Amino acid sequence: MTGRVIIIGGGVAGMQTAITLDELGFKPVIIEKEASLGGKLCRWDRLFPTMTPAQEVLGDLLKRVEKTASEVRTSTTVSEIEEQGRGVTLSDGSRLDAEAVVVASGFDIFPAERKEEYGYGLYDNVYTTVDVERMFREGGVRMADGREPKTVAFLHCVGSRDEKVNQRHCSRVCCITGVKQAIEVKQQIPGAEIFSFYMDMRMFGPGYEELYRQAQQQYNIHFVRGRISEASPTIDHRIHIKAEDTLIGRPLRMSVDMLILAVGMQAGSSNVAFGRNNNIDLYPSGFLRPLNQFSGNVRSSSPRLFYAGTVTAPKNIGESINEGIAAAYQVAQTLNAAKS
Amino acid sequence: MEHFRLFVLPFYAGAFFLLITLLCKYIYWFIGLSREQKRLFWRSLPTRATWKSVVEIFNESLLHRKIWRTNPLLGYMHTSFALGWFLLISVGWLETFVYFKGESVPLYVDIFFSYYVHPIFERNFNFSLIKDALLLLILVGVVLALFKRLYSRIMGMKRTTKHMLGDRVALTALWLIFPARLLAESLTSAEVWRFGGYVWTLSENTQLIPPGIGCGSFLTGSLGQWLADFLPARIIEAQHVELTAWWIYSIALGVFFVALPFSRYMHIFTEIPLIFLRNAGLRAAEKESSFDHFQVDACSRCGICIDPCQLQSGAGIQGVQSVYFLRDRRYGRLTDAVADNCLMCGRCQQACPVGIEQNTLRLNSRVKRAYPDSPNRYAYIQGKDLSTGEGKVGYFAGCMTLLTPKILRAMEQIFTAAGEEVWWADKNGGVCCGRPLKLSGEVDAARKMMDFNKNLFRQHGITTLVTSCPICLKVFKEDYALEGIEVLHHSEYLQRLLAEGRLKLRSGSETFTYHDPCELGRGSGIYEAPREVIAALGVLKEPAETREHALCCGSSLANTAIDDEGQRRIGEQVAMALAATGADSIVTACPLCKKGIAREATLPVYDLAEIVARAL
Numbered sequence: 001m002t003g004r005v006i007i008i009g010g011g012v013a014g015m016q017t018a019i020t021l022d023e024l025g026f027k028p029v030i031i032e033k034e035a036s037l038g039g040k041l042c043r044w045d046r047l048f049p050t051m052t053p054a055q056e057v058l059g060d061l062l063k064r065v066e067k068t069a070s071e072v073r074t075s076t077t078v079s080e081i082e083e084q085g086r087g088v089t090l091s092d093g094s095r096l097d098a099e100a101v102v103v104a105s106g107f108d109i110f111p112a113e114r115k116e117e118y119g120y121g122l123y124d125n126v127y128t129t130v131d132v133e134r135m136f137r138e139g140g141v142r143m144a145d146g147r148e149p150k151t152v153a154f155l156h157c158v159g160s161r162d163e164k165v166n167q168r169h170c171s172r173v174c175c176i177t178g179v180k181q182a183i184e185v186k187q188q189i190p191g192a193e194i195f196s197f198y199m200d201m202r203m204f205g206p207g208y209e210e211l212y213r214q215a216q217q218q219y220n221i222h223f224v225r226g227r228i229s230e231a232s233p234t235i236d237h238r239i240h241i242k243a244e245d246t247l248i249g250r251p252l253r254m255s256v257d258m259l260i261l262a263v264g265m266q267a268g269s270s271n272v273a274f275g276r277n278n279n280i281d282l283y284p285s286g287f288l289r290p291l292n293q294f295s296g297n298v299r300s301s302s303p304r305l306f307y308a309g310t311v312t313a314p315k316n317i318g319e320s321i322n323e324g325i326a327a328a329y330q331v332a333q334t335l336n337a338a339k340s
Numbered sequence: 341m342e343h344f345r346l347f348v349l350p351f352y353a354g355a356f357f358l359l360i361t362l363l364c365k366y367i368y369w370f371i372g373l374s375r376e377q378k379r380l381f382w383r384s385l386p387t388r389a390t391w392k393s394v395v396e397i398f399n400e401s402l403l404h405r406k407i408w409r410t411n412p413l414l415g416y417m418h419t420s421f422a423l424g425w426f427l428l429i430s431v432g433w434l435e436t437f438v439y440f441k442g443e444s445v446p447l448y449v450d451i452f453f454s455y456y457v458h459p460i461f462e463r464n465f466n467f468s469l470i471k472d473a474l475l476l477l478i479l480v481g482v483v484l485a486l487f488k489r490l491y492s493r494i495m496g497m498k499r500t501t502k503h504m505l506g507d508r509v510a511l512t513a514l515w516l517i518f519p520a521r522l523l524a525e526s527l528t529s530a531e532v533w534r535f536g537g538y539v540w541t542l543s544e545n546t547q548l549i550p551p552g553i554g555c556g557s558f559l560t561g562s563l564g565q566w567l568a569d570f571l572p573a574r575i576i577e578a579q580h581v582e583l584t585a586w587w588i589y590s591i592a593l594g595v596f597f598v599a600l601p602f603s604r605y606m607h608i609f610t611e612i613p614l615i616f617l618r619n620a621g622l623r624a625a626e627k628e629s630s631f632d633h634f635q636v637d638a639c640s641r642c643g644i645c646i647d648p649c650q651l652q653s654g655a656g657i658q659g660v661q662s663v664y665f666l667r668d669r670r671y672g673r674l675t676d677a678v679a680d681n682c683l684m685c686g687r688c689q690q691a692c693p694v695g696i697e698q699n700t701l702r703l704n705s706r707v708k709r710a711y712p713d714s715p716n717r718y719a720y721i722q723g724k725d726l727s728t729g730e731g732k733v734g735y736f737a738g739c740m741t742l743l744t745p746k747i748l749r750a751m752e753q754i755f756t757a758a759g760e761e762v763w764w765a766d767k768n769g770g771v772c773c774g775r776p777l778k779l780s781g782e783v784d785a786a787r788k789m790m791d792f793n794k795n796l797f798r799q800h801g802i803t804t805l806v807t808s809c810p811i812c813l814k815v816f817k818e819d820y821a822l823e824g825i826e827v828l829h830h831s832e833y834l835q836r837l838l839a840e841g842r843l844k845l846r847s848g849s850e851t852f853t854y855h856d857p858c859e860l861g862r863g864s865g866i867y868e869a870p871r872e873v874i875a876a877l878g879v880l881k882e883p884a885e886t887r888e889h890a891l892c893c894g895s896s897l898a899n900t901a902i903d904d905e906g907q908r909r910i911g912e913q914v915a916m917a918l919a920a921t922g923a924d925s926i927v928t929a930c931p932l933c934k935k936g937i938a939r940e941a942t943l944p945v946y947d948l949a950e951i952v953a954r955a956l
């Protein structure tokens with residue numbers, strides 16, 4: 001018995017799993033594809049709904065992982081999971097034994113280029129919410145020519161709830177991210193006019209609805225129900241958009257300085273390869289399907305294979321971290337039972 | 341009338357009914373043709389078109405050459421019935437003619453020859469042998485047909501066509517005709533074997549046949565001998581046994597003839613006028629016409645069009661394919677669910693051995709079913725000229741290219757590189773070409789878009805119109821009547837720029853596979869231009885089904901009934917077929933195909949313009 005538990009992915013879910021497993025006396029090994037731990041959290045500036053700096057949450061988690069006896073292997077990708085979680089195959093071809101495996105490999109950002117009609121990667125001044133986080137980390141929102149935008153349009157559900165790109169699910173966090181960023185833009189540029197095009201506003205967490213109300217009442221952000229159908233560049237590098245206000249049932253055209261696409265979460269690119277394992281089942285969306293959605297959210301059909309975080313569905317940070325704890329306890333239960 | 345037997349009556353009644361019905365139908369349909377269509381027909385008689393029709397009737401209505409090419413088993417079944425029966429009748433006539441030395445005898449003697457004349461040995465020429473051989477040919481066909489039906493039922497194959505009541509009756513009768521004939525002729529022969537008979541001639545001296553010789557040839561003769569040995573004498577002697585067999589044969593013929601005009605066997609005769617009319621230049625059009633009857637009734641429901649249909653093979657949608665559409669239309673029970681569920685990809689039309697214009701027929705059914713256009717609809721398009729630039733070459737992006745701006749961007753770069761002055765018809769938005777509306781049957785509304793754009797093109801004085809969308813291309817060519825303006829697909833335009841040396845491209849060893857868009861390939865016959873352009877850039881790897889046989893991307897605007905999942909599955913089918921070539925990337929020449937394939941593709945998907953612009 002090596003007591004080794006492999007955690008695939010060192011995002012918030014993976015890090016929390018390692019911390020809890022260490023507390024419970026196991027030897028976790030985190031295998032992380034990127035050069036450093038943190039996952040998507042590394043890319044965010046301030047977190048909804050409290051505007052807490054992402055660095056605070058990340059720094060705290062990193063510190064706690066460091067204090068554990070966990071082994072961390074960065075710049076290493078898991079390419080396959082063995083039957084019954086007996087081990088994994090790494091990208092360099094080597095394999096690693098394990099008593100149990102926790103899959104915490106997270107999600108992928110929807111590549112906005114796939115919605116070609118919005119011109120991402122083609123026109124100046126079309127950005128994604130991920131770009132906007134980077135801009136805030138680098139000092140604030142700026143247009144391609146360095147000026148501050150005077151009019152900004154946010155478009156919700158880019159790459160979510162969209163059959164045309166095979167993403168039928170709701171990514172849950174993009175609505176609140178859009179609201180948060182709209183407020184942040186308004187805070188940075190008080191004179192800016194901000195429009196948010198949405199299909200539904202899904203404010204599922206504590207404080208989210210309040211933030212949405214604040215965005216309307218305090219920050220005067222215009223929420224327009226309707227999807228943008230098409231965007232085209234104008235001669236002065238602004239973006240001309242066509243949409244429909246479905247509440248008043250009228251087509252709408254306007255030019256804005258900046259178009260921000262609220263990109264969704266799509267299934268992680270490793271999921272298909274993981275799915276070759278007989279105990280790992282995929283939803284049609286490509287996310288991993290847990291044993292059940294009530295008492296088995298972090299379990300698979302194998303007693304030694306577990307899930308944590310957004311690998312099974314879109315979640316926020318708090319939910320992902322909770323699943324890390326839950327998965328660690330379930331691992332402990334299985335391994336302890338096997339020992340006795 | 342001394343030779344008259346009652347059993348010939350069912351045959352007479354059936355044949356008479358069939359003749360009258362066919363004549364009424366064909367004459368009625370012919371009268372319904374427009375003056376211009378009739379003129380075309382009369383003018384074609386007698387020209388080379390007439391000769392061509394005769395050859396085609398021989399090849400397709402008798403030999404069924406096209407069916408042989410797709411499916412030899414089906415080919416044999418068709419040929420054995422059509423050619424076999426035709427020859428049986430011809431040989432029978434010849435035999436009667438020779439036998440009675442040209443004297444006229446009642447028709448029933450001709451049809452039931454073996455009953456009336458006990459042909460033993462006809463002078464220098466043995467007709468019985470030929471007729472037995474032909475009967476055998478047909479009987480093998482009947483067995484195969486039975487076997488196919490049974491087999492597909494056992495195998496649970498869904499892909500054979502379902503039958504209507506008229507079909508069932510006619511089919512049963514048809515299958516009965518030849519075994520009944522075999523039995524009747526053999527029983528007659530048995531009687532002659534056993535008891536002898538006489539040979540009926542017109543002259544006074546009747547020729548007697550002694551027992552032990554029989555009549556007929558290797559099939560009916562041998563079977564007759566066997567029956568004579570095997571059956572008790574009293575059965576053979578009792579004339580009603582033999583007569584019953586002839587009754588059955590006659591009834592089977594009569595029933596088949598009566599059911600024929602209401603069944604799929606209507607195609608046997610209808611193909612003949614269809615071939616003449618088609619070779620005279622008649623075509624189906626946007627509005628239903630009397631000519632359509634000839635096409636609809638010429639469908640044999642062979643089901644060959646089911647296999648190539650991706651709605652079936654890709655999306656699992658049954659019951660909407662051309663065979664079902666034509667059937668439902670013929671019997672007046674067409675529903676929107678069937679009429680609208682078709683990509684109009686033309687793959688079935690490509691395969692149809694009868695050459696039925698399935699897409700046009702479906703289109704005019706949709707036109708008939710469309711809601712009438714209201715006068716103020718689209719009134720807002722008037723005066724909406726958002727075009728920019730100036731030049732003799734106009735570029736029309738179309739709605740779909742505006743949704744795939746990488747193609748538009750690439751075209752901009754190409755025009756600049758070639759030093760072309762361009763008038764941009766709709767870069768900042770414009771009016772749809774009208775084809776999507778037309779395909780949904782709304783031709784009057786579509787006309788409004790067409791007239792608007794046509795005026796726009798004229799006002800700006802362009803001499804060449806380039807479009808990157810094959811859907812727009814097709815409607816420009818077919819419905820716009822743009823005399824004096826050359827209409828080019830961007831693949832043709834690019835090919836021309838390369839030929840004229842106006843574009844210098846970096847070529848490499850990159851491999852591409854090419855997807856033929858339906859509207860560009862089968863729709864407009866453009867196959868070479870895009871291939872030449874690709875060859876100038878790298879290596880082309882053709883997918884298994886290509887050119888005329890290319891798959892459809894599944895996102896066709898023509899299908900307003902399919903759901904997204906169906907489109908996705910067809911897209912997946914195409915993406916897989918293209919990926920199987922092992923190419924580095926997929927190239928197509930239609931913005932809609934690009935989107936449709938990209939949703940499921942593992943390889944990058946580009947428009948032709950994008951790879952050209954990249955290599956500038």
Ligand SMILES: Cc1cc2nc3c(=O)[nH]c(=O)nc-3n(C[C@H](O)[C@H](O)[C@H](O)COP(=O)(O)OP(=O)(O)OC[C@H]3O[C@@H](n4cnc5c(N)ncnc54)[C@H](O)[C@@H]3O)c2cc1C
Binds near residue numbers: 040044173320
């Ligand atoms: C634009 C945006 C803004 C957001 N803002 C907030 C916010 O303000 N507040 C909030 O609560 N939530 C926010 N979220 C949600 C938050 O990002 C997620 O809840 C969180 O990142 C999920 O963590 P995770 O560990 O499940 O997955 P991830 O963060 O995706 O981590 C998975 C890790 O696994 C690694 N990995 C993947 N495959 C392999 C492999 N095969 N082998 C090895 N390693 C692998 C990845 O490199 C990655 O480091 C936001 C999401 C988006 C899209």
Ligand code: SF4
Binds near residue numbers: 169174
């Ligand atoms: S959270 Fe909002 S923006 Fe994101 S997919 Fe759901 S509805 Fe769309």
Ligand code: SF4
Binds near residue numbers: 643663693
């Ligand atoms: S449409 Fe053509 S291919 Fe289809 S069943 Fe009729 S004859 Fe056969």
Ligand code: SF4
Binds near residue numbers: 649650651661681686
């Ligand atoms: S046109 Fe295409 S989609 Fe329509 S019936 Fe024929 S093969 Fe099927």
